Amino acid sequence: MAGKTQPEKVVSIKAVKQPVTSYDVARHAGVSQSAVSRCFKPGASVSAKMRERVMTAAKELGYEPNAIARSLITRRSNLVAILISNLTNLYYPEVLAELTQRFSAHGVRVLLFSLKSEADANETLQQIWPYRVDGVVAAAELSPDHVGEFEKRDVPLVFYNRHLTGAPVSSVCCDQEDGARQLVDGLYRAGHRTFAIIAGPPESAVGVERKSGALERLDELGVEDPPVLQGDYSYESGFSLADDLMNRGSARPDAVICANDVMAIGALDAFRVKHRLAAPADISVVGFDGVGPSSWKSYDLTTIRQPVRRMTEAAVSMLMTMIEEPGSPHEKRVFSGILKPGTSAQFTA
Amino acid sequence: MAGKTQPEKVVSIKAVKQPVTSYDVARHAGVSQSAVSRCFKPGASVSAKMRERVMTAAKELGYEPNAIARSLITRRSNLVAILISNLTNLYYPEVLAELTQRFSAHGVRVLLFSLKSEADANETLQQIWPYRVDGVVAAAELSPDHVGEFEKRDVPLVFYNRHLTGAPVSSVCCDQEDGARQLVDGLYRAGHRTFAIIAGPPESAVGVERKSGALERLDELGVEDPPVLQGDYSYESGFSLADDLMNRGSARPDAVICANDVMAIGALDAFRVKHRLAAPADISVVGFDGVGPSSWKSYDLTTIRQPVRRMTEAAVSMLMTMIEEPGSPHEKRVFSGILKPGTSAQFTA
DNA sequence: TTGAAAGCGATACCAT
DNA sequence: ATGGTATCGCTTTCAA
Numbered sequence: 001m002a003g004k005t006q007p008e009k010v011v012s013i014k015a016v017k018q019p020v021t022s023y024d025v026a027r028h029a030g031v032s033q034s035a036v037s038r039c040f041k042p043g044a045s046v047s048a049k050m051r052e053r054v055m056t057a058a059k060e061l062g063y064e065p066n067a068i069a070r071s072l073i074t075r076r077s078n079l080v081a082i083l084i085s086n087l088t089n090l091y092y093p094e095v096l097a098e099l100t101q102r103f104s105a106h107g108v109r110v111l112l113f114s115l116k117s118e119a120d121a122n123e124t125l126q127q128i129w130p131y132r133v134d135g136v137v138a139a140a141e142l143s144p145d146h147v148g149e150f151e152k153r154d155v156p157l158v159f160y161n162r163h164l165t166g167a168p169v170s171s172v173c174c175d176q177e178d179g180a181r182q183l184v185d186g187l188y189r190a191g192h193r194t195f196a197i198i199a200g201p202p203e204s205a206v207g208v209e210r211k212s213g214a215l216e217r218l219d220e221l222g223v224e225d226p227p228v229l230q231g232d233y234s235y236e237s238g239f240s241l242a243d244d245l246m247n248r249g250s251a252r253p254d255a256v257i258c259a260n261d262v263m264a265i266g267a268l269d270a271f272r273v274k275h276r277l278a279a280p281a282d283i284s285v286v287g288f289d290g291v292g293p294s295s296w297k298s299y300d301l302t303t304i305r306q307p308v309r310r311m312t313e314a315a316v317s318m319l320m321t322m323i324e325e326p327g328s329p330h331e332k333r334v335f336s337g338i339l340k341p342g343t344s345a346q347f348t349a
Numbered sequence: 350m351a352g353k354t355q356p357e358k359v360v361s362i363k364a365v366k367q368p369v370t371s372y373d374v375a376r377h378a379g380v381s382q383s384a385v386s387r388c389f390k391p392g393a394s395v396s397a398k399m400r401e402r403v404m405t406a407a408k409e410l411g412y413e414p415n416a417i418a419r420s421l422i423t424r425r426s427n428l429v430a431i432l433i434s435n436l437t438n439l440y441y442p443e444v445l446a447e448l449t450q451r452f453s454a455h456g457v458r459v460l461l462f463s464l465k466s467e468a469d470a471n472e473t474l475q476q477i478w479p480y481r482v483d484g485v486v487a488a489a490e491l492s493p494d495h496v497g498e499f500e501k502r503d504v505p506l507v508f509y510n511r512h513l514t515g516a517p518v519s520s521v522c523c524d525q526e527d528g529a530r531q532l533v534d535g536l537y538r539a540g541h542r543t544f545a546i547i548a549g550p551p552e553s554a555v556g557v558e559r560k561s562g563a564l565e566r567l568d569e570l571g572v573e574d575p576p577v578l579q580g581d582y583s584y585e586s587g588f589s590l591a592d593d594l595m596n597r598g599s600a601r602p603d604a605v606i607c608a609n610d611v612m613a614i615g616a617l618d619a620f621r622v623k624h625r626l627a628a629p630a631d632i633s634v635v636g637f638d639g640v641g642p643s644s645w646k647s648y649d650l651t652t653i654r655q656p657v658r659r660m661t662e663a664a665v666s667m668l669m670t671m672i673e674e675p676g677s678p679h680e681k682r683v684f685s686g687i688l689k690p691g692t693s694a695q696f697t698a
Numbered sequence: 699t700t701g702a703a704a705g706c707g708a709t710a711c712c713a714t
Numbered sequence: 715a716t717g718g719t720a721t722c723g724c725t726t727t728c729a730a
Contacts, residue, residue, distance in 0.1 A: 017503045019481070021707055032717045037709060047715060062501070067479035068420050069707035073722045077417060082461075087446040088641070090439075097436040100463045109476065112431075112461040114449045127458065130416035132368070152411070154366045235645060269646040292437070296584060297618040298647045370723055381701045386725060396699060418723035422706045 020063045029057035040065050071132070079133045080319065081111045083124065085140035089233060090262055090291040091306070092139065095160065098312035099137060106320055108134070115140050125149060135319045138162070141203060156322035158315050161306075162205050163332060170322065172314045172333045176206055176288075179304035179337035180213030180257070183286045186302070186339070187255045188221050189348035192284060195226040196253035198241045198263050200233055207233070207259045210288055214257050226253065231263050238266025239274075246275050254283055255345065261287035261294040261303055268299055268344060284345035288337075295342070302345040304337035311335055369412045378406035389414050420481070428482045429668065430460045432473065434489035438582060439611055439640040440655070441488065444509065447661035448486060455669055457483070464489050474498060484668045487511070490552060505671035507664050510655075511554050512681060519671065521663045521682045525555055525637075528653035528686035529562030529606070532635045535651070535688070536604045537570050538697035541633060544575040545602035547590045547612050549582055556582070556608045559637055563606050575602065580612050587615025588623075595624050603632055604694065610636035610643040613650055617693060633694035637686075644691070651694040653686035660684055 022040075026033040031054060038044040039054040046054075057063075071077040082099055084092050100110045111133060113124050121142055128136065135156035142159075147167055150157045159171035187195070197214055200207020211228065218226060229244060231237035238258060246252055258264035264287030271277040271285070279285055287294055290305025314333050322328055341347060371389075375382040380403060387393040388403040395403075406412075420426045431448055433441050449459045460482060462473050470491055477485065484505040491508075496516055499506045508520035536544070546563055549556020560577065567575060578593060580586035587607060595601055607613035613636030620626040620634070628634055636643055639654025663682050670677055690696060 019502070019707095023707080033707090034709085034717060034719095035715090037707095038716085041709080045715060050715075064478045066421075066481060066707055068417055068426060068481055069722090070479075070709070071417050071722095072415075072421055072707080072724085073709045075722075079460075087442045090641075093436045093442040096461075097463045100461055101465060104462070104476070109480065110461045111428075112445075112449050112459045113453075114446045116450060127453070129413045130419075131458065132415060132417055153368070235641070239646070265645065273646045292439075292584070293642055296614065297588070297622045368723095372723080382723090383701060383703095383725085384699090386723095387700090390725080394699060399699075415723050418706090419725070420706095421708085421723080422725045424706080 019066070020061045022063070022065070024061055025054065025057045025063045028061055029053045075132070077132045077134055078107060079109050079111055079131060081113055081128050081131075081133045081136045083113050083115060083121075083136065083138040083140045083142075085115045085117075087114050089260075090293065091260070091289045094291075094308050095139065095312060098308060099316060102312060102316040106316065108320075121146055129153065134323045137315055137319060141205060154326070156319055158319045158322070160311070160315055168330045170318055170330045170332065172311050172318065173335070174304075174306040174311065174337050175334050176209035176337075177213030177216070179288060180210045181217040182337070182339055183257055183288075183302075183304060184214050184217040184221070186347040186349055187257070187284060187286065187345060188223075190284070190346040192255035192346070193223065194251060194253045194255065195223055196245055196256045197226055197228045198231050198238060198256060198258040198267060199228055200231060200259035200263075202230065204233070204259075210259045231259065233260050233263060235262050235266040235269075238263030239270045240266075242267035242270035243274060246270070252283070256283065256285045258285065258287050261289045261291045261301055263287070264301055264303070264344070265293065265299050268301075279344055280346045284347065286345050286347070290338070290340050294340070300342040300344055301340075302342040302347050303340050305340045306337055307335050368415070369410045371412070371414070373410055374403065374407050374412045377410055378402045424481070426481045426483055427456060428458050428460055428480060430462055430477050430480075430482045430485045432462050432464060432470075432485065432487040432489045432491075434464045434466075436463045438609075439642065440609070440638045443640075443657050444488065444661060447657060448665060451661055451665040455665065457669075470495055478502065483672045486664055486668060490554065503675070505668055507668045507671070509660070509664055517679045519667055519679045519681065521660050521667065522684070523653075523655040523660065523686050524683050525558035525686075526562030526565070528637060529559045530566040531686070531688055532606055532637075532651075532653060533563050533566040533570070535690075535696040535698055536606070536633060536635065536694060537567075537572075539633070539695040541604035541695070542572065543600060543602045543604065544572055545594055545605045546575055546577045547580050547587060547605060547607045547616060548577055549580060549608035549612075551579065553582070553608075559608045580608065582609050582612060584611050584615040584618075587612030588619045589615075591616035591619035592623060595619070601632070605632065605634045607634065607636050610638045610640045610650055610652055612636070613652070613693070614642065614648050617648055617650075628693055629695045633696065635694050635696070639687070639689050643689070649691040649693055650689075651691040651696050652689050654689045655686055656684050 022036040023033050025036045036054050038046050039051050103110050137158050137160055139160040161173050163171040199211040229241040231241050256267055264285050268285050271283050277283050287301045287303040290303050294301040294303050371385040372382050374385045385403050387395050388400050452459050486507050486509055488509040510522050512520040548560040578590040580590050605616055613634050617628055617634050620632050626632050636650045636652040639652050643650040643652050
């Protein structure tokens with residue numbers, strides 16, 4: 001019988017609680033340690049009897065395989081890192097929740113890194129490497145040098161809503177330019193001719209594309225040089241820039257395109273509450289993202305909704321493929337935004 | 350010299366990129382592997398010369414210590430898990446961002462688990478244990494049995510905005526009852542006598558406390574049995590329950606207390622947009638949490654703001670203490686909410 | 699201060 | 715199918 005020949009194990013009084021190991025289970029079940037390991041490995045060849053004995057012993061002892069030890073030998077941590085630049089942007093929580101749940105379904109755990117500023121990237125990467133993550137989803141700006149670090153280490157990387165033009169990187173994006181063009185088109189069709197743009201911060205690639213998409217389309221339509229004010233995606237900046245628009249000497253615009261929903265909401269509040277304008281009667285405002293509050297009745301934004309479910313699904317499956325099939329080619333997947341008409345603008349789809 | 354007697358190491362053509370190990374560094378620097386290890390350990394005794402040589406070699410080879418191997422031997426993963434029940438609740442992103450950044454400052458990485466439903470807890474815990482996390486912050490309901498699992502494994506746990514009454518668990522909370530009482534008081538002082546409550550879901554401990562705090566205080570003030578409608582923290586539920594309040598036979602309330610800001614916003618929209626009431630002239634609405642949108646001009650909620658910075662700071666330092674000083678006693682820290690007056694209610698502070 | 703050697707708790711390969 | 719043994723990359727005694 002198992003344990004017969006074992007020397008009495010002296011346990012010190014205030015022993016630290018040591019987790020049960022596969023050796024403990026092996027001894028308890030009277031089998032080899034390798035056998036225990038096999039029983040916990042999905043496709044291993046183990047007899048029914050063996051499995052039964054081991055599993056019983058494991059249950060009795062409360063055995064839980066040590067993922068850290070496993071990772072060391074398999075060189076697979078089953079960990080991915082998610083980098084998010086600013087979680088308080090209303091758009092990201094949804095993305096984050098979707099990503100973690102999807103990874104979870106693949107048996108992969110998520111290490112979260114929230115960058116205070118884009119400058120944190122260096123430091124954050126240094127924190128990531130030691131954990132030997134299997135892959136990374138980055139919803140933050142990374143420089144070509146940073147991307148080089150991933151290549152050097154063969155760590156799969158998928159960008160979320162960013163890309164490095166020309167660089168061989170996988171990414172999933174929403175077509176920002178196209179979305180912006182759609183917004184311009186609808187506003188133009190509805191009769192607007194005087195536009196203004198409340199743009200995102202210059203370091204935001206997404207914001208830059210939304211701006212350039214809008215400007216391009218306006219140019220094509222013969223609208224010349226609309227004012228472009230630079231915001232920072234916050235409610236406050238939307239509010240104060242809209243306010244600025246009202247205080248300029250020139251004629252006020254009758255359509256304002258904002259680089260995200262939150263600034264659009266800020267702008268609406270400035271126009272309505274502070275300047276007593278009616279939207280969409282006096283002025284039209286559109287946003288971008290389709291975050292929850294964009295459909296609150298007080299705002300009911302006309303906006304471009306990003307297909308978050310499909311984008312996160314794509315990001316996860318791309319990363320999993322890159323992890324499971326090393327050397328698979330890079331891929332960029334671009335999804336179209338979905339026009340969500342609201343009552344914040346006179347708009348003809 | 351190091352490496353002299355070593356057999357030629359045959360590297361296959363398409364070798365997988367193997368990270369540099371401490372042995373590689375040791376060989377390169379002509380020192381022992383232990384020496385390398387010591388150089389990367391904070392308080393170790395190493396001569397300046399040795400440190401210099403090792404660090405140079407490490408830099409040349411691009412050595413990065415393997416945290417997984419380290420964790421295996423030290424039995425410290427430097428990982429904490431954060432459990433959040435529903436990330437799309439506007440209140441949590443801020444909490445999550447704060448927590449991760451604070452842990453990061455302690456050199457601790459965060460494993461994120463976002464529970465779809467509270468029923469996921471079992472499964473989630475099973476996913477956590479194998480990683481041998483050093484501790485857990487739970488912003489999700491856990492049963493006493495679940496908490497027992499933590500004790501069994503000696504894994505430090507800090508509840509965030511929940512507690513298990515009577516159980517020996519550490520927690521940091523906002524005083525929900527007191528906050529609710531403050532809201533009632535201010536409304537009462539401003540002359541309101543007919544109240545209604547839009548409560549949270551019954552499984553939300555926080556929601557239950559906010560409700561009971563309000564009911565208690567109303568009772569003390571002699572207000573009898575205000576209607577209590579049960580919402581789910583969503584904008585939609587706030588909107589439709591407010592609508593219900595308007596369609597009841599009885600007189601409509603002149604003050605509505607909502608269990609969170611988002612429902613308060615929904616309620617405001619229902620009253621103003623759908624029922625053409627003016628708030629606060631015709632009806633007063635108050636919320637709870639102090640999330641970003643609560644201060645948007647269209648709503649400008651009177652609400653109780655949770656001191657998120659201080660609460661997260663407390664949670665992190667409590668958990669770190671429990672990790673670093675095993676056996677330290679449990680502690681509950683309760684912070685008062687901060688009244689944030691707005692224009693959504695007639696309110697006398 | 700430094701180096702040799704013994705683990706940490708698994709997996710993987712090789713006999714049997 | 716099962717058991718023995720080397721190994722993953724570190725930290726940690728223990729001698730020197």
